[in-house]
Amino acid sequence: MVSLERVQTPRFRYLVAVIPMISGLAGVVIANIPISILGGLVPAPLFGLVPVYFWCLVRPDLMTPAVAFSIGFAEDILSGGPPGIWTLAFVLTYALLARQRDSFAGLSGLAAVLGFSGAATFACAVAYFTVAGLNLLSGLHLPPLVPVVSELMMTVLFYIPTTLVVGWLHHKLVGASRSDV
Amino acid sequence: MANAWKIARRSNVQLPLILVVALAIVVVLLGKAQGSLFDRMRARATDTVAPLLVKVRGPVAGFDRFVGSITEIFSVYEQNLKLKEENARLRQWRNVAIVLQGRVGRYQALLHAVPDPKLNGVLARVIGRANRPFLQTMILDAGRQNHALPGQAVMDARGMIGRVYLAGQRTSWVILLTDLNSRIPVTIAPGNVQAMMTGDNSVTPRLEMVSRTVVLHAGDQVTSSGDGGLLPAGLPVGTVVSDGAGGWRVALLADAAASQDVEILSFSKAPETPPASAQLPAEAAGLKPAPPPPPAAPATGVQINGQANGQANGQANGQVKAPVPGQAASGAANQANVPAAPQAKPKPATQTPAADSADAEDQDR
Numbered sequence: 222m223v224s225l226e227r228v229q230t231p232r233f234r235y236l237v238a239v240i241p242m243i244s245g246l247a248g249v250v251i252a253n254i255p256i257s258i259l260g261g262l263v264p265a266p267l268f269g270l271v272p273v274y275f276w277c278l279v280r281p282d283l284m285t286p287a288v289a290f291s292i293g294f295a296e297d298i299l300s301g302g303p304p305g306i307w308t309l310a311f312v313l314t315y316a317l318l319a320r321q322r323d324s325f326a327g328l329s330g331l332a333a334v335l336g337f338s339g340a341a342t343f344a345c346a347v348a349y350f351t352v353a354g355l356n357l358l359s360g361l362h363l364p365p366l367v368p369v370v371s372e373l374m375m376t377v378l379f380y381i382p383t384t385l386v387v388g389w390l391h392h393k394l395v396g397a398s399r400s401d402v
Numbered sequence: 403m404a405n406a407w408k409i410a411r412r413s414n415v416q417l418p419l420i421l422v423v424a425l426a427i428v429v430v431l432l433g434k435a436q437g438s439l440f441d442r443m444r445a446r447a448t449d450t451v452a453p454l455l456v457k458v459r460g461p462v463a464g465f466d467r468f469v470g471s472i473t474e475i476f477s478v479y480e481q482n483l484k485l486k487e488e489n490a491r492l493r494q495w496r497n498v499a500i501v502l503q504g505r506v507g508r509y510q511a512l513l514h515a516v517p518d519p520k521l522n523g524v525l526a527r528v529i530g531r532a533n534r535p536f537l538q539t540m541i542l543d544a545g546r547q548n549h550a551l552p553g554q555a556v557m558d559a560r561g562m563i564g565r566v567y568l569a570g571q572r573t574s575w576v577i578l579l580t581d582l583n584s585r586i587p588v589t590i591a592p593g594n595v596q597a598m599m600t601g602d603n604s605v606t607p608r609l610e611m612v613s614r615t616v617v618l619h620a621g622d623q624v625t626s627s628g629d630g631g632l633l634p635a636g637l638p639v640g641t642v643v644s645d646g647a648g649g650w651r652v653a654l655l656a657d658a659a660a661s662q663d664v665e666i667l668s669f670s671k672a673p674e675t676p677p678a679s680a681q682l683p684a685e686a687a688g689l690k691p692a693p694p695p696p697p698a699a700p701a702t703g704v705q706i707n708g709q710a711n712g713q714a715n716g717q718a719n720g721q722v723k724a725p726v727p728g729q730a731a732s733g734a735a736n737q738a739n740v741p742a743a744p745q746a747k748p749k750p751a752t753q754t755p756a757a758d759s760a761d762a763e764d765q766d767r
Contacts, residue, residue: 253532254458264533286422294429297440298447301575302536304433304440309426316419345535352536355434356582364582365603368535 237394241283244390245272245292248383253299264368266375267341269296271383273311274340277318278326280395289315303352310347314340337384338377345373445570448530448541452573455529456543521634522668524548526556528661529573538581538603540564540658544666545572553632555667561638561655562586562626563664574666578658579607579639587629588639588652590622599624599639599652606643606651618642624652634669 248268269292276284293311297304318325318340328336349369356363433440509515526544544550546569556563556576564584568575577584584601588609595618598611612618622642628635640652 254455254530264535286419290422290426293426297429297433298443300534300537301444301532301539302534303430304437305426305430306536308429309423312419312422312426316423319419348535351430355430358434362582362600362602364536368533368603372535 238283240390240395241272241276241280242288242291244276244387245269245288246295248272249292249295249299253296263375264372266379266383267296267307267344267372268376268379268383269293270311270314270341270344270376271337271380272387273315274318274337275384275387275391276395277315278322279391281319281322283395284315286312286315303355306348306351307344309351310344313347314344317343334377334380337380341373341376341380345369345376441568444575445545445568445573448573448575449545449570452529452541452543455541456527522549523665524550524668525663525665526550526574527663531659536582538578538601538658540576540578540661542566542574542576542664542666543572545570545574547571548666549668550574550666551668554669555626555633555637557637557665557667558656558658558661558663560657561640563656563658563661565633566666576664579654579656580605580658586633586639587627588624589627589635590618590624590642592622595622596627596629604651606645606653608645609642609650609652612650618650620644632669634667637667 246269248271252265252268273284273289273292277289289311290308293308296307296311300307325336325340349364349366352364524544526542526548528540529543530541532539532541540563542550542556550566550569552566552569554566556565562579564576564578564581565586566574567577578601579586579599580601580603582601582603584599584607586599588597588599589595590597590609590612593616595612595616597609599607600610601607609618609624620641620643624639624642626633626635626637626639638655640654640656643651643653645651
């Protein structure tokens with residue numbers, strides 16, 4: 222348990238400021254551990270998108286575009302797909318959230334899940350159409366839609382447990398230093 | 403929450419956002435143009451975490467196998483009967499194959515046929531798998547230290563799984579045959595039909611570029627064709643199945659989801675080594691070697707320097723060396739750092755023994 226006095230120390234304040242980024246990177250690492258628990262039946266969810274979504278709405282001063290870029294770039298490096306795809310998807314999703322913050326931030330309960338589903342759908346759509354465009358330029362086939370939809374469904378399915386962890390981090394660490402950072 | 407919302411409204415992120423979006427587009431274009439930059443980063447990252455993956459793999463692998471086979475639990479009895487029947491049939495085919503293999507070996511010996519290139523294999527363990535929307539891959543615990551290089555074929559006990567597309571020092575990434583980016587030239591038997599097998603992230607890759615005049619049948623055997631020289635010919639890949647829409651797909655023999663140990667095949671056409679002069683037909687028959695051709699006149703000599711010098715030196719020393727076939731070719735190949743051309747085969751002596759002895763008499767004079 223972190224006490225409020227400890228949070229008030231300058232060193233810890235800077236540590237708290239990078240928690241959103243560390244959470245996003247940790248989500249990316251966990252999602253991309255190349256060990257399949259379900260026998261490769263379904264792709265891993267985009268754990269890194271949840272911190273981007275959460276802190277972009279709650280603390281955009283901590284979840285900056287550069288942080289969203291870093292998390293997307295890490296997803297690109299570790300996932301092994303075409304470079305830059307998830308970077309662009311995360312950054313454009315961040316831009317969407319930043320523009321529609323009024324709409325997304327007021328959601329709660331099931332509507333909040335639907336709001337995240339919309340954001341995740343947008344991210345997956347950006348990734349899919351970017352890969353499709355690159356493939357068409359190279360004379361390759363369009364990528365199949367089913368794996369992307371599977372990843373979207375897994376991401377939405379894991380949104381609630383992931384956001385519980387992210388919310389706990391926010392309330393225990395980030396939220397306490399809200400007025401100082 | 404309300405306080406946080408006020409902070410959110412105050413923050414102005416428009417300019418950094420535009421810059422970051424532009425940077426992300428640059429990354430996409432850079433990745434398209436210079437993908438090796440990202441590949442190197444991935445290889446280093448995988449090399450770094452490889453020991454951790456090996457440790458984590460053990461406990462997870464059992465659970466992974468259990469979940470992967472959970473759908474097969476209900477059909478164990480039928481599968482057992484089917485496997486027994488298949489096993490009996492395969493034993494018969496094994497005997498036939500052994501007999502035929504011996505016969506082919508004898509034919510090759512009789513015809514002095516060029517033997518198939520030897521394949522060196524590196525045994526590797528699968529330490530990770532990734533099933534991502536745009537990439538299906540597995541990670542092996544063998545890298546450049548173990549002579550695993552990009553482009554090499556990866557096989558399990560049943561057939562080809564894929565090929566190495568990224569090799570770090572201790573690990574390598576395999577692009578599966580089912581992956582969207584996989585394209586393998588294949589041969590379909592019987593009929594020696596050439597085609598291209600392309601993955602589309604489904605379990606059965608599709609066959610493309612098949613001639614319209616060709617008639618395929620379900621169950622035809624698909625092997626690698628070796629076109630392009632990257633993969634060896636004859637690697638078992640799978641069998642032809644219909645896709646129900648007039649097209650053809652390949653049911654792969656290998657099971658990439660269940661493979662634990664695989665073999666990385668190092669395939670390169672080794673330069674042919676010329677036989678020793680004692681093994682040449684003329685000398686093996688106890689005849690003197692053919693004399694070298696007469697030295698060219700300086701005025702008309704437009705010869706390659708090395709060749710002319712070699713002949714001059716040989717004659718100056720009073721030695722009559724047997725012409726070593728392929729020497730010039732292999733020398734040129736060494737300079738260019740490429741294997742010698744296979745056409746540099748030993749030329750059997752075309753002179754008759756009488757002509758040969760006449761030449762020897764001329765030399766004595």
